[in-house]
Amino acid sequence: MSELLKVRDLKVSFRQDGKIVEAVKGVSFQIAKGETVALVGESGSGKSVTALSTVSLHGESAVVEGSVLYDGKEMVGASDERLRQVRGNDISFIFQEPMTSLNPLHTLEKQIRESLELHQGLTGDAARKRILELLTKVGIRDPETRLQAYPHQLSGGQRQRVMIAMALANGPDLLIADEPTTALDVTIQAQILDLLADLKSEEDMSLLFITHDLGIVRRIADRVCVMKDGEIVEQGVTSEIFGNPQHPYTQKLLSAESTGVPNPVKPDAEEIASTDALRIWFPIQRGLMKRTVGYVKAVNEATVAVRAGETVGIVGESGSGKTTLALAIMRLIKSQGEITYRGEDVRAWSTKELRRLRSEMQIVFQDPYGSLSPRMTCEQIISEGLEVHAKGDRRTFRSEVAKVMSEVGLDPMMMHRYPHEFSGGQRQRIAIARAMVLRPRLVVLDEPTSALDMTVQVQIVNLLRDLQQKYNLAYLFISHDLKVVRAMSHKVIVMKQGDVVESGSAEDVFANPQTDYTRTLLAAALDTA
Structure with missing residues (x-):
């Protein structure tokens, strides 16, 4: 060659x-x-x-x-x-995050047409014909209906397909x-x-x-x-x-691969949070009077329970309702159905009563770059929750920050640095420290390792396991990386289009999946392993 x-x-x-x-x-x-x-x-x-x-x-x-x-x-x-x-x-490029690579103000047709006009001089019907051909080639269904769509109206997979179509527009070598x-x-x-x-x-x-x-x-x-x-x-x-x-x-x-199994849960472990027939539907409103014409059924009749020291993994494709379910449990979005925290029904709690809940439930997000304020030092980021919940004075804040930084593997001498001065793995450790400093009982981990390199992923998984064992934490672990889910979770819930299609112990779900959808997920994970 x-x-x-x-x-x-x-x-x-x-x-x-x-x-x-x-x-x-x-x-x-x-x-x-x-x-x-x-x-x-x-x-x-x-x-x-x-x-x-x-x-x-x-x-x-x-x-x-x-x-x-x-x-x-x-x-x-x-x-x-x-x-x-x-x-x-x-030479054409496809970049990692299509949402930042595509112009949010332009339709798909306009963005692909721009490249065709610049390099091939195609306009009018000829350009549209080529655009439809490209969208069909990359697997966009009914491309005619998508031409006037904007990037935010597509799923992550569809956006990446559009990026591939743009890259292929001029037949690169x-x-x-x-x-x-x-x-x-x-x-x-x-x-x-x-x-x-x-x-x-x-x-x-x-x-x-x-x-x-x-x-x-x-x-x-x-x-x-x-x-x-x-x-x-x-x-x-x-x-x-x-x-x-x-x-x-x-x-x-x-x-570098996340392996092993989580530490066993104590037989008499307290149930920290649970839901029964939880439903989250978002209304679709039309017209001047904002009349409700339908609903986006984000979560349907979900029943979940997590105990102290236990990790419940929630898996499924984008848009399946994983994060929505977790946010509802934390009372951050409205829902219907029963939500219980440590034996108490929290649906009717007032704002004042919810303040205690906020300190005992924390969340770690996927993106260690976007979830930290670039204008705050590491110390300010981690201590913010202590200030909001009035847990001590500034002198104790600093000692608590230093203690939790050591626990997550960061040098307390770096507490005066800003996020841009840390690596991706270190930033995720800061996000974990921010959650752990309040000594919560339940932590939602929303794709906490997907943006990290493989060796750093292993470090973060080991850190989360250690912290869970030390403080008897309950985790809701949301991820599309099934290898990490298997290494972290005691139980697994599989979601598809808002429905819980399968649940059970991690061992049973991975060894003997009961639904075609779960088998498809596992097969896809093995195919890229």
């Missing part, structure tokens, strides 16, 4: 606050026509910067040395005109996919991977796939390049890298 992309001794550094930060340090690799190459490594290893360097998308602050040959022509130092010809035409499945449910993830494999074959494309999920790499890549601290520490044929890794870092990545 002939080489399509050849990178030699690529070095990329950035000027920040008068200093030079080296992001990529002498990277070399190549991609042949029709080949899939995976760049793997933890956050900050230089994967995305390397990919962006192929068409100089890293901004004016970057200093680039070395060589990037695309189809035999040098891209480092190429003219703006040459780069415009290649970007989106010969090289498709660069930067973590395109990280935020997706396991079944949608499997669909997107199958779609990319089919399109690569049909369009005779090359694929550069950037990810930290080694299960995906094993499934789709011909060759692998392992990056650490801006360098490729090992590269080779996928089967050889997985079968006989030579570098200690590669061995560490391959062994």
Whole structure:
């Protein structure tokens, strides 16, 4: 196979606050026509910067040395005109989060049409015909009805399909996919991977796939390049890298998987929270008088119970009602049906009575970047709950912050730093510390590991297990990563379109699923494992 992309001794550094930060340090690799190459490594290893360097998308602050040959022509130092010809035409990108990559103010038709007009000069009916063809190719059902839709009106999987359609619009020779499945449910993830494999074959494309999920790499890549601290520490044929890794870092990545089982629950454990026939329906209102014409049935007749020291895993696709159910239990959204907290019916509690509930129920969110205020120090973020619930004075606040930071594996000397000064894993530890400082009885963990690298995931899962055992915590663990759910959960609830379709002990659900939907979820998880 002939080489399509050849990178030699690529070095990329950035000027920040008068200093030079080296992001990529002498990277070399190549991609042949029709080949899939995976760049793997933890956050900050230089994967995305390397990919962006192929068409100089890293901004004016970057200093680039070395060589990037695309189809035999040098891209480092190429003219703006040459780069415009290649970007989106010969080399296209699919990014991790389609909600931030798509323009929220433009319809799907307008966004795809823009690329066709720019590179191919297609307008009018010809452009619309091509757009419908692309949407059909990426698996968007009834594409005619979706042309005037905006990004927020689509599911996560549909948005990612639209991003793929935009990337394919001009028939690129090289498709660069930067973590395109990280935020997706396991079944949608499997669909997107199958779609990319089919399109690569049909369009005779090359694929550069950037990810930290080694299960995906094993499934789709011909060759692998392992990056650490801006360098490729090992590269080779996928089967050889997985079968006989030579570098200690590669061995560490391959062994990083959440395993084991949670600590057993005490037989006499107190029931912390439960629901009976819980229903959450959101009204659909139309017209000037806002008349209710129907309902979005987010959760239907859900019955859940969680005890002290127990983890109940809630799994299902996006939109299945997982987070809505947890928020209703915390009395953060309205619902119908019974909600009991430590034996008391809390549905009729006043705002004052709910204040105690708020301190005893906490939540850790998926995104450690978006859930922390960038204007507050680590100390202020963690101590905010203590101030709101008046648990002590400022002197005791600081000692409590220092104590909980040590418990979650953070140096208390860093309490004066801001979120941007921490890694993703450290930020998630701050979010966990913020929840734990109030010594809650119930913690909702809403996808707390999905945005993290595999090695950091293992650390966070072990931390959560340790904290649960130490403080006898009840967890509601929401996730689409079934490997993590299995490692964390005593019980599992499977949700689909608002209904609880299966529930039971984690061992039973994983070993002997009773519904077709659960079997589909497990099969998709195994397919990308």
